[in-house]
Amino acid sequence: MKEYDYAxxxxxxxxxxxxxxxxxxxxxxxxxxxxxxxxxxxxxAAVAAHAVAPEATATNGYFGEFYKTGxxxxxxxxxxxxxxxxxxxxxxxxxxxxxxxxxxxxxxxAGVGLRLAMAFGGGIIGGIGTRLxxxxxxxxxxxxxxxxxxxxxxxxxxxxxxxxxxxxxxxxEWS
Amino acid sequence: xxxxxxxxxxxxxxxxxxxxxxxxxxxxxVLERAGFGDSRNLTNIxxxxxxxxxxxxxxxxxxxxxxxxxxxxxxxxxxxxxxxxSLLKTYLWPQLVGGVLFGLGFVVGGYxxxxxxxxxxxxxxxxxxxLAGMTSGIWIFAxxxxxxxxxxxxxxxxxxxxxxxxxxxxELLVAAVALMALASFWLAGLxxxxxxxxx
Numbered sequence: 001m002k003e004y005d006y007a008x009x010x011x012x013x014x015x016x017x018x019x020x021x022x023x024x025x026x027x028x029x030x031x032x033x034x035x036x037x038x039x040x041x042x043x044x045a046a047v048a049a050h051a052v053a054p055e056a057t058a059t060n061g062y063f064g065e066f067y068k069t070g071x072x073x074x075x076x077x078x079x080x081x082x083x084x085x086x087x088x089x090x091x092x093x094x095x096x097x098x099x100x101x102x103x104x105x106x107x108x109x110a111g112v113g114l115r116l117a118m119a120f121g122g123g124i125i126g127g128i129g130t131r132l133x134x135x136x137x138x139x140x141x142x143x144x145x146x147x148x149x150x151x152x153x154x155x156x157x158x159x160x161x162x163x164x165x166x167x168x169x170x171x172x173e174w175s
Numbered sequence: 176x177x178x179x180x181x182x183x184x185x186x187x188x189x190x191x192x193x194x195x196x197x198x199x200x201x202x203x204x205v206l207e208r209a210g211f212g213d214s215r216n217l218t219n220i221x222x223x224x225x226x227x228x229x230x231x232x233x234x235x236x237x238x239x240x241x242x243x244x245x246x247x248x249x250x251x252x253x254x255x256x257x258x259x260x261s262l263l264k265t266y267l268w269p270q271l272v273g274g275v276l277f278g279l280g281f282v283v284g285g286y287x288x289x290x291x292x293x294x295x296x297x298x299x300x301x302x303x304x305x306l307a308g309m310t311s312g313i314w315i316f317a318x319x320x321x322x323x324x325x326x327x328x329x330x331x332x333x334x335x336x337x338x339x340x341x342x343x344x345x346e347l348l349v350a351a352v353a354l355m356a357l358a359s360f361w362l363a364g365l366x367x368x369x370x371x372x373x374x
Contacts, residue, residue, distance in 0.1 A: 004215070004219075004224075004225070006213055006215055006216065007210060007215075007216055007219075007225055007227075010208060010209060010210035010216075010227075011208045011209060011210075013209065013210075013227040013230035013231045013234070014230055014231075014234050016205060016208055016209035016210075016231050017209075017230060017231040017232065017233065017234025017235045017238065018234055018235070018238045019205045019208075020202075020205045020206070020209065020231060020234075020235035020238075021234065021235035021236065021237065021238025021239040021242065022238060022239075022242070023198065023201045023202055023205060024235060024238075024239040025238065025239045025242040025243060025246075026198065026201075027198050028178070028179060028239070028243060028252075028257070029178035029179060029180065029246065029251075029252060030178065030179065030180050030181060030186070030194055030198070031179055031180075031181045031182070031191065031194065031198075032178070032179030032180075032181055032182035032256065032257055032260070032261045033179075033261050035198070035202055035289075037287070037288035037289035037292065038288040038309070040288075041288055041306065041309050041310060041313060042313050044310065045310045045313040045314055045317070046317075048310070049314060049317070060317050060318075060320060061317075061320035061321060061324050062316065062317040062320040062324070063317050076192075078191055078192065078195045079195070080195075081192045081195035081196050081199065082195040082196070082198055082199035082202070083199060083289075083292060084195075084196060084199060085195060085196040085197065085198060085199020085200040085201075085202065085203060086199045086200075086202050086203035086206070086289060086292045086293065087199075087203060087292050087295070087296055088196075088199070088200055088203065089199060089200035089201060089202060089203030089204035089205075089207070090203035090204065090206060090207045090212060090292060090293035090295075090296040090297070091203075091296040092200070092204060093203065093204040093207035093208055093293075094207055094212065094293075094296055094297050094298075097207075097208075099207075099212075099297060100296075100297060100298050101297070101298050102298040102299075102300070103298065103299060103300065104299065104300050104301045105213045105214035105215045105285060105294070105299055105301050105302075106214075106215070106301070107215075115285075115301055116300065116301060116304050118283050118284065118285070119214075119284050119285055119286075119301040119302075119304040119305040119308060120284075120304050120305070120307065120308040120311075121283060121284070121308065122279070122280045122281070122282070122283030122284020122285065122286075122305065122308065123280065123284045123286075123304065123305040123306065123307065123308020123309040123310075123311070123312060124280070124308045124309070124311050124312035124315065125276050125277075125279050125280040125283065125284070125312065126276065126277050126279070126280020126281060126284055126287070126288075126305075126308075126309060126312065127280070127308065127309035127310065127311065127312020127313045127315075127316065128273075128276055128280075128312045128313070128315060128316045129273045129274065129275070129276030129277030129278075129279070129280055129312075130273065130277060130288065130309070130312075130313075131273070131312075131313055131316040131317075131327075132269045132270075132272055132273030132276065132316070132323070132326075132327060133269060133270045133272075133273025133274055133276075133277060134263070134266070134269075134270070134273070135263065136277065136287050136288045136289070137232075137281075137287040137288070137289065137290075138202075138287075138288070138289045139263070140263065140270070141232065142232065142235060142236065143263070144263040145236045145240075146235075146236045146239035146240045146243070147240075147243070147257060147262055147263070147336070148240070148336040148337045148338060148345070148348055148349075148352075149262050149263040149264075149265065149334075149335070149336060149337075150265045150267075150332065150335045150336060150337055150339070150340050151263060151264065151265030151266060151267060151270045151332070151335075152263055152265075152270075153337060154265070154267060154270050154271055154274065155270045155271070155273065155274040155277075156274070157274070158270070158271045158272075158273075158274025158275050158277075158278060159274045159275075159277050159278035159281065160278060161278065162274065162275045162277075162278030162279055162282075163221050163278040163279070163281050163282040164221055166278070166279050166282050166283070167218075167221035167222060167282050170282060170283055171222070171372060173283075173285075174215070174218050174219075174221075174222060174285075175222070175372060175373075
């Protein structure tokens with residue numbers, strides 16, 4: 001295996017995995033639920049939509065859930081605070097490792113424009129996917145996976161099977 | 176004390192939010208240290224260049240899974256409470272279709288939501304754009320909800336674990352997943368040597 005410059009200086013993947021597993025275990029011990037991420041983005045999207053079109057958002061079949069009468073502010077939520085912590089923890093890790101490098105992660109021959117367009121398009125598709133599957137890599141694959149939830153394993157298999165199959169078609173982006 | 180603490184009423188909602196911040200901090204810190212703040216480290220797995228995503232994720236799943244079993248044996252964790260009240264429900268078809276879309280978004284977009292957050296604080300513009308795309312995708316999902324709202328809640332199998340699907344004891348499933356992980360770690364090493372895209 002060739003070692004790339006951008007892949008240097010990180011923890012051994014098994015050490016990182018065990019550390020991540022212990023954080024997840026602690027979460028289950030304290031809360032009874034696991035980690036998450038996409039739920040916080042959904043709430044942010046709902047709040048942004050509500051700022052522009054309050055009526056349509058509150059009556060929307062999906063966003064309406066966050067605006068039922070008597071419901072808390074959608075941002076006063078466990079996962080929103082957790083993701084806030086992810087930003088802070090990630091920043092501390094980046095700064096203490098002196099790894100803050102403004103830039104665009106892409107394959108050696110891929111253009112910045114192509115990569116950013118793909119990041120946006122991939123984000124859209126993935127965003128729809130997280131809502132349909134009710135979670136992402138954190139909530140479904142990691143947390144659901146560790147608790148042996150059947151649907152989470154089905155999700156995980158679908159994610160990786162699709163990504164491996166589709167990788168060939170976007171190889172220019174990453175090669 | 177026997178966990179889960181919050182579910183048994185040992186923690187207030189306000190305290191749970193402080194815990195959320197702390198847990199998130201640890202989560203973000205470990206994700207960064209794993210190398211997950213850079214889309215190249217995340218997508219190299221799909222080209223068999225660097226299988227760190229598989230190694231990190233699978234060892235995390237096994238660590239937590241085995242840890243939960245040990246805590247249960249020690250009487251420190253109430254596993255049945257988890258199974259009855261908080262296990263993620265299975266909606267088979269929406270989760271499969273969502274998984275296909277998410278997998279496509281992962282390899283095309285280069286991130287998943289949690290890692291994109293770490294990418295943003297690492298200074299990566301593609302992570303910022305990815306999160307903007309995700310937000311837009313969620314708006315599209317909400318706008319089209321009348322079209323797929325009934326599919327969204329279809330094939331509801333409830334809170335069901337793999338142990339129940341296979342009619343086997345939990346301990347056996349845990350052992351099987353751990354063995355699967357070890358086998359995949361071994362295969363990952365072979366895959367990196369193979370690296371079919373770089374020849």
